[in-house]
Amino acid sequence: MDQNDIQNKVIENYQRDENMMILVFAQWCVNNDLNPETLYEKAYPDQIHNPALKQSIELVVPKEESEHIPDQTVIGVLSLFGNDDLAFVVSEEVEKRSKKEK
Template identity: 50%
Template sequence: MKRSERDQFIIDQYKNDEKMMVLIFTQWCVNHGLDPYVVYEEAYPHERKNNAITEALEQTVSKKESEEISVEIVQHVLQLFGNDDLAFVVQQYADAKSK
């Protein structure tokens, strides 16, 4: 594999992993009756509408069809991609729901 091919492979893999992170976050929101746009906006109020969330919502399933996704899993994948603010907001929602 040439250097440019390897670089492109790494970039493509990162993009696929990032899409999976957004899907996990979005499915967690669906499972908890939350609007992922609202949750995202709380973490990043100055950003535009996130098109990745729109794409991920097309792939989510109903809460009934979904496997359980723990808040720890969501936080972990968000933090892997540097979304610490979003992970914090997710934790706030989880804490509020458990009270």
């Protein structure tokens, strides 16, 4: 493999992993009766029409068919990819839910 092939492979892997992160976020939202587009817009108001988010939303399953996604997992995955604003919004939703459960 030459340098260009390696760079392309790294980019391809990152994009695949980023899409998985978005899918985890979207599925977590559905599992918690939240709208992923609404939360995303809170974090990134200038990026309302994110094609990767729309594609991921099409792939989510009903919460009854989904595995449980722990809150800390989605927050960690978002932070890992530098989506700290979105991780903060998710944290706020977790806190709201915790207060309701008390």
